[in-house]
Amino acid sequence: MKENEIYTELNSIRSLMERSTKFISLSGLSGIMAGVYALIGAWIGYKMVYTDGSGMRFRDVYVNDPLVWLPLFLVAVVVLVLSLATGILLTIRQARKRGENYWNPVSKRLLVSMAFPLITGGIFILILICKGHYGIIASACLVFYGLSLVAGSQFTFTDVKWLGLCQIILGLLAALFPGYGIIFWVIGFGLLHILYGSIMHFKYNQ
Amino acid sequence: MKVSLEQFDKAFENRLRLQIMSVLVANESYDFNSLKELLNVTDGNLASHIKALEKEEYITITKSFVGKKPNTQYAASKLGREAFKKHLEALENLIKQQKL
Numbered sequence A: 001m002k003e004n005e006i007y008t009e010l011n012s013i014r015s016l017m018e019r020s021t022k023f024i025s026l027s028g029l030s031g032i033m034a035g036v037y038a039l040i041g042a043w044i045g046y047k048m049v050y051t052d053g054s055g056m057r058f059r060d061v062y063v064n065d066p067l068v069w070l071p072l073f074l075v076a077v078v079v080l081v082l083s084l085a086t087g088i089l090l091t092i093r094q095a096r097k098r099g100e101n102y103w104n105p106v107s108k109r110l111l112v113s114m115a116f117p118l119i120t121g122g123i124f125i126l127i128l129i130c131k132g133h134y135g136i137i138a139s140a141c142l143v144f145y146g147l148s149l150v151a152g153s154q155f156t157f158t159d160v161k162w163l164g165l166c167q168i169i170l171g172l173l174a175a176l177f178p179g180y181g182i183i184f185w186v187i188g189f190g191l192l193h194i195l196y197g198s199i200m201h202f203k204y205n206q
Numbered sequence B: 001m002k003v004s005l006e007q008f009d010k011a012f013e014n015r016l017r018l019q020i021m022s023v024l025v026a027n028e029s030y031d032f033n034s035l036k037e038l039l040n041v042t043d044g045n046l047a048s049h050i051k052a053l054e055k056e057e058y059i060t061i062t063k064s065f066v067g068k069k070p071n072t073q074y075a076a077s078k079l080g081r082e083a084f085k086k087h088l089e090a091l092e093n094l095i096k097q098q099k100l
Helices: A003-021 A028-049 A066-097 A105-131 A134-155 A159-176 A178-204 B002-007 B015-026 B032-039 B043-055 B078-099
Strands: A050-053 A056-059 B059-066 B069-076
Touching: A003 A105, A003 B015, A003 B032, A003 B078, A028 A050, A028 A066, A028 A178, A105 A134, A134 A159, A134 A178, A159 A178, B015 B032, B015 B043, B015 B059, B015 B069, B015 B078, B032 B043, B032 B069, B043 B059, B069 B078
Parallel strands: none
Antiparallel strands: A050 A056, B059 B069
């Protein structure tokens, strides 16, 4: 065997090991879209909570009023559903483009590992709502979402781990400043997603 | 030169067998259809090479049913992992020797 042949052989083994353990058809575009939905959602939420009054913006309602938190909750759910649907559709499209099956052992493992922190977080947040601890809901969303990204990152691009770590840090900061949940929400779910999506799009899609 | 060639594992002389083994070493287990898709080979081709690896006791096979469909999972055995590692080391040694 020639040296070159051995190198190609070793390279093909390496790429095969990587392809069989990492799901790389995630689409950067879906990250950007999720960020945009989150920003629109946050803007609608802001309009609901803060009202205009003689050029000054002030809060004349409180989030512990069910008339306020219920629509906010609905907005968040709509943003979540839209982001998931876009993500799933674009990922399937990306996988088809690469000639890869989107439903394979790796994508299954990716989903299962992300599901545990996400479902735990979802239930935890429902409990927070029931018990009236509205102030730390934004924080809990970011922390659990970040944890699920870190958990899933071992089955996909390592970049996802960094996105997850940033979300966790933001979530912890949000817990320190309970009144400013919406700001951390905008940074985490909006800006970070758009930033991450653009990086992924240019790094892997071109 | 001759010494290192002897370290090559006969079972891995076939490229597909080495590829199957790389997937199984990197994963806890893998099923037949996913393996077929990943390696882009035919049923018969994959089955015959899997049989060869099984004969060497490099892989273990677990058969079960998912609903009515048979589901066969393959995993690398301890012996298989060691053989794979040795084979890679032999390849590395060959490169080193050629550099001298």
